[in-house]
Amino acid sequence: QVQLVESGGGLVQAGGSLRLSCTASGRTFSMRAMAWFRQAPGKEREFVGSIGWSGGSTYYADSVKGRSTISRDNAKNTVYLQMNSLKPEDTAVYYCAAGGQYFGSGSDDRRDYEYWGQGTQVTVSS
Secondary structure: OOOEEEEOOEEEEOOOOEEEEEEEOOOOHHHEEEEEEEEOOOOOOEEEEEEOOOOOOEEEOOOOOOOEEEEEEOOOOEEEEEEOOOOHHHOEEEEEEEEEEEOOOOOOOHHHEEEEOOOEEEEEEO
16 A cells, blocks of 8 residues: 655746655555646646656656656655746646556556545646
């Protein structure tokens, strides 16, 4: 069982930056791909980015590519999402997810992720 807790959300002006963190419980974090998804009011949950179990592969949605960076620290059981040049359309609840299989490289498919955090709100004002 893996429990995920996100932090770092908040209110920021357009053009600003935020770093989200997701800390996992358990001893299998380092063997799992991790991802960030987001959900805006009235919209479907959408993929933001993912990182493979070793940190060697990352994958981003086109909407955040070039503005966001995912990284992980397996010693701290934590994955990060650094977001720069934030836009009002980035406003959403951001969710961290852990892969259901070991040693995955990450993907944009929600079905590949078994564990989810409760989310952290990011609001970008114009």
